[in-house]
Amino acid sequence: MKVPSDYYQAEVRDGFYVPSEMKRCWAATIGVLEVIDRICKRHGLKYFAEYGTLLGAVRHGGFIPWDDDFDISMKREDYLLFLKAARDELPKDYQLLSVYNNHKYDNFLSRVVNRDFISLEEDFLKVNHNFPFAVGIDIFPLDHFQYDDKENKLIKDILLSAQTIVALLDPDVTDINEIDETAKEHIIRFCDMCGIPLEEGKPVRQQIYILIERVCAVYDDSAPFLTNMFFWVENGNQVYKKEYFENTVRLPFEYFDISAPIGYDAKLAECYGVNYMTPYKGGGMHDYPLYGGQKKLLFETTGTNYYKEYSFSRTDIARSYPDQPERSKKEVVFLPFRAKYWPYMEKEWERMLSEEDTDVFVIPIPYYDKGIYGISEDIHYEADLFPDYVNVIPFDKYDFDRRIPDRIVIQNPYDEYDNAITVHPRFYTENLLAVTSELVYIPYFSIEDPGPDDMKARYTADMFIKVPGVTRADKVLVESEKIRELYIEKLCAFAGEDTRTVWDERITVSDIRPDRESGIREEDIPGEWWRYLLDDKGEGKKVILYHTGVSDLVTYGKKAIDKISSVLEIFRSHKDTMTVIWQAHPQTQTVLETWYPKLWEDYVRVLQGYLTDDYGIYDDREDHGRSVAIADAYYGDRDAIMHNFADTGRPVMIANIDIQ
Numbered sequence: 001m002k003v004p005s006d007y008y009q010a011e012v013r014d015g016f017y018v019p020s021e022m023k024r025c026w027a028a029t030i031g032v033l034e035v036i037d038r039i040c041k042r043h044g045l046k047y048f049a050e051y052g053t054l055l056g057a058v059r060h061g062g063f064i065p066w067d068d069d070f071d072i073s074m075k076r077e078d079y080l081l082f083l084k085a086a087r088d089e090l091p092k093d094y095q096l097l098s099v100y101n102n103h104k105y106d107n108f109l110s111r112v113v114n115r116d117f118i119s120l121e122e123d124f125l126k127v128n129h130n131f132p133f134a135v136g137i138d139i140f141p142l143d144h145f146q147y148d149d150k151e152n153k154l155i156k157d158i159l160l161s162a163q164t165i166v167a168l169l170d171p172d173v174t175d176i177n178e179i180d181e182t183a184k185e186h187i188i189r190f191c192d193m194c195g196i197p198l199e200e201g202k203p204v205r206q207q208i209y210i211l212i213e214r215v216c217a218v219y220d221d222s223a224p225f226l227t228n229m230f231f232w233v234e235n236g237n238q239v240y241k242k243e244y245f246e247n248t249v250r251l252p253f254e255y256f257d258i259s260a261p262i263g264y265d266a267k268l269a270e271c272y273g274v275n276y277m278t279p280y281k282g283g284g285m286h287d288y289p290l291y292g293g294q295k296k297l298l299f300e301t302t303g304t305n306y307y308k309e310y311s312f313s314r315t316d317i318a319r320s321y322p323d324q325p326e327r328s329k330k331e332v333v334f335l336p337f338r339a340k341y342w343p344y345m346e347k348e349w350e351r352m353l354s355e356e357d358t359d360v361f362v363i364p365i366p367y368y369d370k371g372i373y374g375i376s377e378d379i380h381y382e383a384d385l386f387p388d389y390v391n392v393i394p395f396d397k398y399d400f401d402r403r404i405p406d407r408i409v410i411q412n413p414y415d416e417y418d419n420a421i422t423v424h425p426r427f428y429t430e431n432l433l434a435v436t437s438e439l440v441y442i443p444y445f446s447i448e449d450p451g452p453d454d455m456k457a458r459y460t461a462d463m464f465i466k467v468p469g470v471t472r473a474d475k476v477l478v479e480s481e482k483i484r485e486l487y488i489e490k491l492c493a494f495a496g497e498d499t500r501t502v503w504d505e506r507i508t509v510s511d512i513r514p515d516r517e518s519g520i521r522e523e524d525i526p527g528e529w530w531r532y533l534l535d536d537k538g539e540g541k542k543v544i545l546y547h548t549g550v551s552d553l554v555t556y557g558k559k560a561i562d563k564i565s566s567v568l569e570i571f572r573s574h575k576d577t578m579t580v581i582w583q584a585h586p587q588t589q590t591v592l593e594t595w596y597p598k599l600w601e602d603y604v605r606v607l608q609g610y611l612t613d614d615y616g617i618y619d620d621r622e623d624h625g626r627s628v629a630i631a632d633a634y635y636g637d638r639d640a641i642m643h644n645f646a647d648t649g650r651p652v653m654i655a656n657i658d659i660q
Helices: 020-043 051-060 076-089 122-127 149-167 181-194 204-216 229-235 264-272 292-302 343-353 429-433 455-465 481-495 497-506 527-533 550-556 558-573 588-595 597-613 625-630 640-646
Strands: 011-013 016-018 071-075 095-097 110-113 136-145 225-227 239-241 248-253 256-261 330-335 358-362 367-370 376-380 407-410 421-423 439-441 475-478 507-509 542-548 578-584 616-619 633-636 652-654
Touching (some): 016 455, 020 076, 020 110, 020 136, 051 248, 051 256, 051 264, 051 640, 071 076, 076 110, 076 136, 136 204, 136 229, 149 229, 181 204, 225 229, 264 550, 330 343, 343 407, 407 429, 429 439, 455 481, 527 616, 542 550, 542 558, 542 625, 542 640, 550 558, 550 588, 558 578, 597 616, 640 652
Parallel strands (some): 071 136, 330 358, 330 407, 407 439, 439 475, 542 633, 578 616, 633 652
Antiparallel strands (some): 011 016, 136 225, 225 239, 248 256, 367 376, 367 421
């Protein structure tokens, strides 16, 4: 699948900075998902996004910004068929890790990885998005389950005992007589209980693992629940109604789409609580990033990092100033590199325009994508994408060496030290210092103030603070005192505690965060929508975005249909002063028509009544951006569209299925 050209660039999501190397990790992981997805489709197998991956798909439309692992699950019957197919169909260099094909493997889940280790081979880097580290996807088996105190206790005792046994065994032992007598007795008793003897000449531990898998599958599909048996054994949880996994629905995930359980909303509410749409960013590092060990090993082995990293030098703060030409007014030059980031410069630009003795120039500068081995590829120049009210000047029409502007304001701090893009070398900070009396850096993004326990945010902060645009700038404008403290803390750790007075002076709090934009250009609103958005006097009505997800429809059936009917009746009764945009999940028709035809008939009946009464807009397109931009408030099901709307700062109300 083609990756969007700007996907690898660092960005901020939900106030969290996602560095470009993490974006490459995500893309490489999605590459593994594509392989699994193809195999499953080829063999008619169902897989389900699971745990944080499912939460990310529903809440963020992709990865949770501060996460990097990837989990899916399969019902045991599909799981075994997949393992068999994957052994023959995985691409070259891919590895399938499971107790069935690797006697040294010691986990009760399987894993597909794109490589068994670090690779700097060009072919691998091309396929894996210039990411040299191995990535993979965990696959959890789901077993049928029913609550029965006597049987449950027996199963739990067997599995706990078996786990104790395998922990004592050497994976290479094939002769049971080489095993400690006590352990041997337990193994024989366990095999007798399962009714399956050990085979001679095969690794004993692997055989025990496979027997354990069979114990997990003790219930058949008549049981009412599904569970990951080992989570249930250890914690007594992760047991769900099997109806949640009856079918799948595709959810957007980054630039791909992923298969999710049809009852994803109810499953997530049971797993994470009814407030699962509210993000939590705190907590320790754990294994973040997952490739951290590989990154460290590569450095220890080669003495270098794969992605070029900036090292601080004392010369970076030993400032010398160029001779300033005589002129009647000061000259201030703004150097944005992407049009969409211009709003982060705009407030400072307006302040400079208001100074009578100052001439202000906006000069968009070119930037380049980076390919394998840091080679610059495509050039981007976005001067024609800036707002009409900004008078831009071509970058080759301003003579920096002759004019020596009094101040240059930049927003790309990386110079060559970013693995996704680089600005033109003419505009690296070292070169700009030679042609201005003051270099100012304004970040092109806005992050949330990190808390003291928000270790992941503090870790990724290194990627945007320990860069030349920060250390070399005469002034760095940040948005809050907490962020200023973070910059100073990181810079002192990077450059030495004796540099604190430098950063105390240079890092400055300023009002730079853009105002939220809640509107949309009139020309981007479909012409047929206007008759709903305006009242008889031509004035705008209040607009409510009403979203219905496919998960709640399937989970609650007729109850969900009745809820939709009652909600639409309320909107109809207020049609003179209020307009509703009914934004339906884009797969509503596909899922209901295919698997729930009677429910689809009921849905169509309600929809036809809505369209006949003609008091609102119906939209089931995947792109909900214009609906989010137009609406004054949100009401409906939990989904990524709700999360996007909440980010605008406008009111959000979650529908309660029990209130008709």
